[in-house]
Amino acid sequence: MKNLNRVGPMLVMGAATLYFLVPIWWLVVAASKTRSQFSSTDPLWFADFALIDNLKELLAYRDGVFLRWMLNSVVYTGGAALLGTLLAAMCGYALAKYRFWGREAIFNVILSGVLVPATALALPLFLIFSQFEATNTFWSVFLPSLVNPFGVYLARIYATASVPDELLEAARLDGSGEIRTFFTVSSKLMFPALVTIFLFHFVAVWNNFLLPLIMLGEEKLFPVTLGLYTWNTQVNQIPELRMLVLTGALVSIVPLVIAFLLLQRFWRNGLGSGAIK
Amino acid sequence: MKANKKALLFFILPFGLLFAAFYLAPIGYAIKQSLYQVERKGTFGKAQEVFGGLAQYQRVFTDGPFWESIGRVLLFGVVQVPVMLGLALALALLLDSGLVKGRRFFRLAFFVPYAIPGVVAAIMWGFLYSPNLSPFTAVTSAADLLSADLVLWSMANVVTWVYVGYNMLIIYSSLLAIPQEVYEAAKIDGAGALRTAWSIKIPLVMPAIVLTTVFSIIGTLQLLAEPAVFRTFSSAVSSTYTPNLTVYSTSSIPNFNLAAAFSVVLAMATCLLSFAFLKLTQRGGDK
Numbered sequence: 001m002k003n004l005n006r007v008g009p010m011l012v013m014g015a016a017t018l019y020f021l022v023p024i025w026w027l028v029v030a031a032s033k034t035r036s037q038f039s040s041t042d043p044l045w046f047a048d049f050a051l052i053d054n055l056k057e058l059l060a061y062r063d064g065v066f067l068r069w070m071l072n073s074v075v076y077t078g079g080a081a082l083l084g085t086l087l088a089a090m091c092g093y094a095l096a097k098y099r100f101w102g103r104e105a106i107f108n109v110i111l112s113g114v115l116v117p118a119t120a121l122a123l124p125l126f127l128i129f130s131q132f133e134a135t136n137t138f139w140s141v142f143l144p145s146l147v148n149p150f151g152v153y154l155a156r157i158y159a160t161a162s163v164p165d166e167l168l169e170a171a172r173l174d175g176s177g178e179i180r181t182f183f184t185v186s187s188k189l190m191f192p193a194l195v196t197i198f199l200f201h202f203v204a205v206w207n208n209f210l211l212p213l214i215m216l217g218e219e220k221l222f223p224v225t226l227g228l229y230t231w232n233t234q235v236n237q238i239p240e241l242r243m244l245v246l247t248g249a250l251v252s253i254v255p256l257v258i259a260f261l262l263l264q265r266f267w268r269n270g271l272g273s274g275a276i277k
Numbered sequence: 278m279k280a281n282k283k284a285l286l287f288f289i290l291p292f293g294l295l296f297a298a299f300y301l302a303p304i305g306y307a308i309k310q311s312l313y314q315v316e317r318k319g320t321f322g323k324a325q326e327v328f329g330g331l332a333q334y335q336r337v338f339t340d341g342p343f344w345e346s347i348g349r350v351l352l353f354g355v356v357q358v359p360v361m362l363g364l365a366l367a368l369a370l371l372l373d374s375g376l377v378k379g380r381r382f383f384r385l386a387f388f389v390p391y392a393i394p395g396v397v398a399a400i401m402w403g404f405l406y407s408p409n410l411s412p413f414t415a416v417t418s419a420a421d422l423l424s425a426d427l428v429l430w431s432m433a434n435v436v437t438w439v440y441v442g443y444n445m446l447i448i449y450s451s452l453l454a455i456p457q458e459v460y461e462a463a464k465i466d467g468a469g470a471l472r473t474a475w476s477i478k479i480p481l482v483m484p485a486i487v488l489t490t491v492f493s494i495i496g497t498l499q500l501l502a503e504p505a506v507f508r509t510f511s512s513a514v515s516s517t518y519t520p521n522l523t524v525y526s527t528s529s530i531p532n533f534n535l536a537a538a539f540s541v542v543l544a545m546a547t548c549l550l551s552f553a554f555l556k557l558t559q560r561g562g563d564k
Contacts, residue, residue, distance in 0.1 A: 005376060006376050006377070006378070009371050009374065009376040009377050010376075010377060010378070012367075012368075012371060013368075013371060013377055013383050016364075016368060016383075016387060017383065017386045017387070019438070020386055020387050020389060020390055020438065020441075020442065021386055021389070023390075023401055023402065023405060023438070024389065024390075024393075026401075026405065026412055027401055030404070038410075039409065039410060042412075043410070043411070043412035044412045087291050087292040087295065088292060090287075090288040090289070090291065090292065091288060091289050091291075091292035091293065093288060094280070094284075094285055094288035094289050095289075097278055097280075098278050098279070098280035098285060099278060099279060099280075100279075100280055100285060106289070106293070109301075110296065112548075113296065113300050115491075115495070115547070115548045115551050115552065116300070116304065116544055116547075116548065117495050117498065117499045117543075117544060117547050118499075119499045119501060119521050119524075120304075120307075120499075120540050120541075120543055120544035120547070121299070121300065121303045121304070121307075123307065123524055123528050123533070123536055123537060123540050124303035124304070124306045124307035124310065124537060124540065125299065125303045126528070127306060127307075127310060127533055127537070128302060128303060128306055143295070143298075143299060144299040146295055146299075147292070147295050147296050147299050147300055149296065149300070152292065165278060168278060169278075177284070178280065178281060178284035179284050179287055179288075182288070203391070203392075206394050207394050207395050207502070209394075209395065209396055209501060209502045209505070210501055210521060210525065213505075213525065214525065214528065225394045225395075225396040225397065225502075226396075228396060228397060228400060229396050229400075229502075229505065229506060232400050232403075232506060232509055233508075233509050235509060236509065245400060246404070249397045249400055249401060252394070252397055253392060253393050253394075253397060256392040256393070256394075257389060257392045257393075259392075260388070260389070260391075260392045261385065264385065264388070
C-alpha cells in the first residue's frame with residue numbers, strides 16, 4: 001500500500017527530470033557531432049565522436065575570440081559578484097546593526113531599487129557613459145554590474161538574524177574596532193548568507209544581456225552570451241557557425257553548472273536558514 | 278547599537294556612491310532625456326536638443342506597436358507565471374511529502390537549467406523547435422512552434438524551463454523551515470498528506486510564493502534575450518515584439534529621447550504592477 005502511494009509521485013518526478021535534462025543531453029550530443037551528421041543522425045544519440053575537433057575549431061576560430069569571451073564573462077561576472085557581495089554585505093550589515101539618523105530612509109530608497117528593473121537602466125547608463133566617452137569599455141559594463149540592492153536587503157535580514165548584539169559589544173570591549181570586527185567576526189557568521197547573495201548576484205550579472213548589448217561595440221569586450229548571440233544571428237549567412245554556436249553553448253554552461261553543484265550545499269543552507277529537517 | 282561615524286561611512290559609502298551613480302543617476306537622467314527632443318533649424322540645419330515637455334510621452338502613448346508589445350508580455354505573464362509557479366509549488370510539495378526517494382538528485386536535476394543564461398537557453402530551444410533539426414519531430418511536424426500563433430508560448434516554455442527549479446528551491450526552502458510541531462498537531466487531528474499540503478503547507482509558504490511572483494512579474498515585463506534570439510529562428514518575432522526590444526531598436530535608430538521615454542514608462546509600469554501585487558496580497562494575507 002505504501003509502495004503504491006509512491007508510484008504516482010515518482011512518475012511525476014521522473015517526467016519532470018526528463019523535461020529538465022533532455023535539452024541539456026541533446027546539447028551534449030549535438031556538440032559531439034560532425035556538421036554533416038548533426039542534421040542527418042538521431043538527435044538524441046551519438047554518431048562519430050567529433051567533440052574534440054569541434055572544440056579545436058571553436059578555440060581557433062578568428063584567433064580564439066571565443067576564449068576571450070569566456071575570460072571576459074568570468075571577469076565581468078565573477079569580479080562584479082565578489083566585489084558587489086562585499087559592498088552589499090557591508091551596507092546591509094551597517095543598516096542592520098547600527099542605529100543612526102536616516103537609516104530607514106536609506107534602506108527604503110535601496111529597497112525601492114529592487115523593484116526597478118535592471119534593463120530599464122541600461123539605456124540611460126549608456127547615455128551617461130557616452131557623455132564621458134566611456135561606452136564600449138570594460139568599465140562601462142563592470143561598474144554598473146557591481147550594484148545589487150537586493151543583496152543589501154538580504155544582507156540586512158541575515159545580519160539581523162545571525163549576528164548577536166552581545167557579540168559586537170564583547171568585541172568592542174576587547175578593543176576591536178568596528179571594521180575589524182566586521183571582517184573577523186561578523187562576516188564569518190554571515191558566510192552562508194554571503195554565498196547566497198553571491199550566487200544571486202552572479203546569475204543576475206551573467207544573465208544581464210541588454211547592458212552589454214547596448215554598451216559594447218567591440219567584439220573583444222563581449223561576454224560569452226553576447227558573443228554567442230552575435231554568432232547565432234549570423235548563422236543564416238555563415239552556416240558553419242552553427243556547430244560553433246552549439247559547441248560554444250555547451251562550453252559556456254559547463255563552468256556555471258559545476259560552480260552551482262559545488263556551492264549548492266552553502267546556498268541551500270543560506271536560503272533555508274533555520275531549517276530543521 | 279550606536280556607531281562611530283568613520284566605521285559607518287566605511288560600511289555604507291562604497292555601496293551608496295555606486296548606487297547613486299549607477300541606479301539613481303540613470304533614473305534621473307532618463308527622465309530628463311525623455312523631456313527633450315531633437316530639432317533641426319531648416320532642412321539642412323544642425324540637429325539640436327531642445328526642451329520638448331511631454332512630447333515624447335505623447336509619442337509613447339500613441340505608439341501602437343509599443344502597447345501591443347505591452348499587451349503581449351502581459352498575456353505572456355498571466356499564463357506563464359501561474360503555470361511556472363504552480364509547477365514549482367507542486368514539485369516542492371512532492372519533494373517535501375516524504376513520498377519521493379532520491380530528493381537530492383531531483384533537487385539538483387531541476388535546478389540545473391537555472392545555471393544556463395537566458396541567451397544560451399533560447400539558442401538551445403530555438404534549435405529544438407526548428408522542424409528539420411528537432412529531436413521531437415512528432416511535435417514539430419504537427420505544429421509549427423515558431424509560427425506567429427505559437428512562438429510566444431514557445432518562449433514561455435523556455436522561461437519556464439529555466440526558472441521552475443529556482444522557484445521550486447525557494448519554496449522548498451521555506452517548506453523546510455516549517456517547524457515539525459505544526460505537522461504533529463495536524464497528524465493528531467487526522468489530516469492526510471493532501472489536506473496537510475493544502476491547509477498547512479501552502480498558507481505557510483505564501484510569503485515565498487508572493488516573493489517569487491513579484492520577481493516573475495518584473496522578469497516578464499523585461500523579456501528580452503529570448504525574443505532577441507528567436508528573431509533568427511522565426512520571422513514572426515518583430516523588432517518591437519517586447520517592450521525592451523522596442524527600447525533597444527529605438528535607441529539604435531538612434532532616437533535616444535524617445536527610447537528614454539519608453540524606458541521610463543516601462544520601469545514605472547513594472548514598479549506599479551509589482552507594487553500593486555504586493556499590496557493586494559498583503560490585504561488578503563494578513564487576515
